[in-house]
Amino acid sequence: MSLMATIAEPPELKRFTGAQRAAALMLALGKDHGAPIWEQLSTDEIKELSSTIAGLGRIPSAVVEHLLVQFTSEVASMASLHGSYETTERLLFGILPNDKVKEIMEDIRGPSGRTMWDKLSNVSETVLAGALKHEYPQTVAVILSKLRPDHAARVVSELPRDFSVDVVMRMLRMETVQKEVINQVEQTLKTEFMTNLSRSQKRDPHEAMAEMFNSLDRSTEEAMLTALDTRAPESAERIRALMFTFEDLANLLPPAIATIVRNSDKREMALALKGAPDQLKQLFFNAMTERAARLMREDMAAMGPVRARDCEEAQSALVRLAKDLADRGEILLVDPKSDDAMII
Structure with missing residues (x-):
């Protein structure tokens, strides 16, 4: 009877395919003990095995013991092994030429850029x-x-x-x-x-700051920009140029405004427009049916006096909606660095 047969098969082993068992074995063997085996594999076999290792996740120690019974004394105390892209890459760098490893890892990392x-x-x-x-x-x-x-x-x-x-x-x-x-x-x-x-393509930090400032409430945004005007005036000017604000919605063409209207919360839009300039109000009204525009005006009148902070929060919500629509490809926002109006 073989030594492997003397060890009971752990129940967890059943959920591992043959390829996963081979991957776990190679991961456990490591660079030194596994090198002779890796050297005998073809490029396609290495890619397949590497891809399987990268997706292994955690492996119970009982499974490792069963696969590496000859090294029981070494693995008995292990809680688990962990297969990941990083461990796969480290393993391959100790075995294969660097350019070969980069090619293999690019191929198994997935849809962000297989070729x-x-x-x-x-x-x-x-x-x-x-x-x-x-x-x-x-x-x-x-x-x-x-x-x-x-x-x-x-x-x-x-x-x-x-x-x-x-x-x-x-x-x-x-x-x-x-x-x-x-x-x-x-x-x-x-x-x-x-x-x-x-x-x-290294990102300008001012772009990240402009995005962050777009999410601030109006009073905090103005306070921060005022402080930057004193300490870093050039940066403050750059951030202002990159920010997309509620007022920038006035630069959008009617079809883009209509898309925002269709996707907006009408109560929130009424609150945002209550504190908007007349020109921007009219731009939104023109994107609605005559009946919808009349109901919107009635809702705004029925609100009575509202806090400026509430209007600003609603306006920020409309800006976020416009950005979400742009991210989904439904509209294109105006590039603050150009004079081009937005089109659908």
């Missing part, structure tokens, strides 16, 4: 166009041909007009691109473009 083209599709069209306009038109044509059509269209619209026409003409004349060319472009993107892009 270089997926990653480019997650890059803002403005940022992507800003970087691509310095490339050769033929290279840009190859890159855009690999992106999703909707994303490629937005990038084209951000490129300089003459340059974009040149790129489109090359895309029209483009025949099947040789695999070697695609691989070369992809390698260039990996080694140069994405590195520079990640540097260019």
Whole structure:
């Protein structure tokens, strides 16, 4: 009778597949003991095993004991092992070349960017166009041909007009691109473009502050900005320029206002409009049916005097709604850095 047969099979073992048992075994063996086994695996086998390790989570010590009965004395006191992306990466770095580990980890980390083209599709069209306009038109044509059509269209619209026409003409004349060319472009993107892009996308801390200030109540917001006017006037000016405020809703086109009206709490909107400038009130009334506008005016009149703080809170809620709608892609908010009006 084998030594393995003398140890009762733990009931928890049944919920682990064969691949998960192999992954747990390799995780328990670690770098030194597992290296000879890893070296015998193909790249696809390494990817599959690594992906399984990354998703293991916690493994009961009874299962570990059963899988590693020859090391019972070492694992008997373990509460568990924990498989994660980090432990997988550390394990692989001790066994495989760095570039191979990076390739494997990029492949198993999931939908945030399984391939270089997926990653480019997650890059803002403005940022992507800003970087691509310095490339050769033929290279840009190859890159855009690999992106999703909707994303490629937005990038084209951000490129300089003459340059974009040149790129489109090359895309029209483009025949099947040789695999070697695609691989070369992809390698260039990996080694140069994405590195520079990640540097260019470092977020301006003023943007984060503007978002935070947008969530403050009006009195706190003004107090903070007044204090910054004294201590860091340039930063205060930058934050004000980046903030999207209730008054900025006046820059939206009627279809955008109509979308906000349809999605808003009518009682809250009435309270917000009660303290709004007449021009902004009329903009909202124009986005409603005649009957709805009349009822809204009646609701506002019936409120009587209201606290300014209550109006400001309701106005902040409308701003948050506008931002949520923009995040869902239903509207596009005005970029505070430009003079462009918003469109649906």
